[in-house]
Amino acid sequence: MLLVEQLEVGSQVLSVDGNTLSVVSRCPHILDKYSIVELVTRKGSFKVSACHRIAVGAENGATTEVRSAGGLRRGDYVFIGTRLLPLTKVCIFETRTEL
Numbered sequence: 001m002l003l004v005e006q007l008e009v010g011s012q013v014l015s016v017d018g019n020t021l022s023v024v025s026r027c028p029h030i031l032d033k034y035s036i037v038e039l040v041t042r043k044g045s046f047k048v049s050a051c052h053r054i055a056v057g058a059e060n061g062a063t064t065e066v067r068s069a070g071g072l073r074r075g076d077y078v079f080i081g082t083r084l085l086p087l088t089k090v091c092i093f094e095t096r097t098e099l
Contacts, residue, residue, distance in 0.1 A: 016055035016066075016079060029099035036097065037069040040089035041080055049099050050092060057084045 007013070011023040035050035048054070050070030057077045058064050072078070076087050 031096060031098050033094055033096050034099055035070065035092065035094050037072070038089075038091040038093075039069065039072065039078060039087055040091070041078070041085040042088055043080055043083070043085055045089075055079050059084075 002011075007023050007026065009023055009026060013021050013023065015021050036047050037050050037052070038045055038047045039054070048069045050068060052069045053066050054069050054072060055078070056065050056067050056072070057079060059077060067076075070092060072087060072090055074087050074090055077084050078087060079085075
């Protein structure tokens, strides 16, 4: 698993359906005020922009849909690496940051 800052054009990433994809462009956003979502599971937490697309799964491991992070709620199942874990907490806030 990599931080987005570590990705470069040509980097290989694994899609939620298991396919290998290549990064073809990188478009950082300037320092500004953005809506950020902290997604918390029992194994850790991570922060993304509210419009970031997140693969949401079912308890049986099947991917059911892709939703924006800002639309996720406690109890939704998300993929952390290859593990599917329920969200225990979802915090939405605004902060000045680069994306």
